[in-house]
Amino acid sequence: QSVLTQPPSASGTPGQRVTISCSGSNSNIGSHYVYWYQQFPGTAPKVLVYGNNQRPSGVPDRFSGSKSGTSASLAISGLRSDDEATYYCATWDDSFSGVVFGGGTKLTVL
Amino acid sequence: EVQLVESGGGSGQPGGSLRLSCAASGFSLSGYSMNWVRQAPGKGLEWVSYISSGSDNVYYADSVRGRFTISRDNVKNSLFLQMNSLRDDDTAVYYCTRGPYRISGAEGYWGQGTLVTVSS
Numbered sequence: 198q199s200v201l202t203q204p205p206s207a208s209g210t211p212g213q214r215v216t217i218s219c220s221g222s223n224s225n226i227g228s229h230y231v232y233w234y235q236q237f238p239g240t241a242p243k244v245l246v247y248g249n250n251q252r253p254s255g256v257p258d259r260f261s262g263s264k265s266g267t268s269a270s271l272a273i274s275g276l277r278s279d280d281e282a283t284y285y286c287a288t289w290d291d292s293f294s295g296v297v298f299g300g301g302t303k304l305t306v307l
Numbered sequence: 308e309v310q311l312v313e314s315g316g317g318s319g320q321p322g323g324s325l326r327l328s329c330a331a332s333g334f335s336l337s338g339y340s341m342n343w344v345r346q347a348p349g350k351g352l353e354w355v356s357y358i359s360s361g362s363d364n365v366y367y368a369d370s371v372r373g374r375f376t377i378s379r380d381n382v383k384n385s386l387f388l389q390m391n392s393l394r395d396d397d398t399a400v401y402y403c404t405r406g407p408y409r410i411s412g413a414e415g416y417w418g419q420g421t422l423v424t425v426s427s
Contacts, residue, residue: 199351229407229409229412230407230408230411230412232406232407232415234352234417241400241402241417241418241419241420242352242402242417243417244406244414244415244416244417247406247412247413247414247415248411248412248413248414249412251412251414253414285351285352287352287407288407289407289408289409294366295354295357295366295367295368296342296344296354296357296407297354298351298352298353298354299351300351301351301352
């Protein structure tokens with residue numbers, strides 16, 4: 198069981214806006230910066246969001262991250278078929294003295 | 308351009324050893340803490356180990372503590388993971404990562420990964 202809680206699946210139709218949640222506690226999300234990753238099968242995870250809400254260059258502004266208290270979320274607007282992937286949240290955890298991940302959310306574009 | 312390139316993966320026997328390396332380029336490794344993260348076949352991401360920029364703080368996941376050792380050579384811009392007493396459940400793709408960080412929210416990077424297969 199993962200320290201950070203994500204829904205195992207999410208779905209939407211092209212053009213829609215979907216949100217993926219990530220729930221934690223004061224020792225992780227409540228105290229540290231959240232990162233979001235996108236992973237396609239057989240490839241390395243790609244950084245989508247860092248520092249709670251910052252996007253690396255090259256990541257479309259359709260992807261946005263936010264954080265409030267002990268929860269974070271990733272919003273994807275203008276959903277496209279090539280957004281079908283698994284999305285992970287991560288942050289540092291003081292109780293665990295390490296990086297903790299969510300279990301991953303598999304996004305399906307219907 | 309920041310790049311992290313892992314090497315050293317391959318097949319190992321239960322009880323055996325492997326040493327992974329990660330060559331960093333495009334930035335000075337000495338300015339950043341680093342992690343190793345792994346992903347078993349069909350599973351999610353699992354953090355393995357952390358080392359601070361000056362090697363004064365190192366942390367390990369319970370699953371590898373006492374068997375794996377993380378180290379770095381800031382002069383050679385390289386990160387290492389010495390894996391001893393290998394077990395079947397160490398089979399995974401191992402990634403070298405810059406971030407998430409213990410303190411800052413700076414931009415993160417991942418390598419392409421190196422596959423470790425433990426089997427008799």
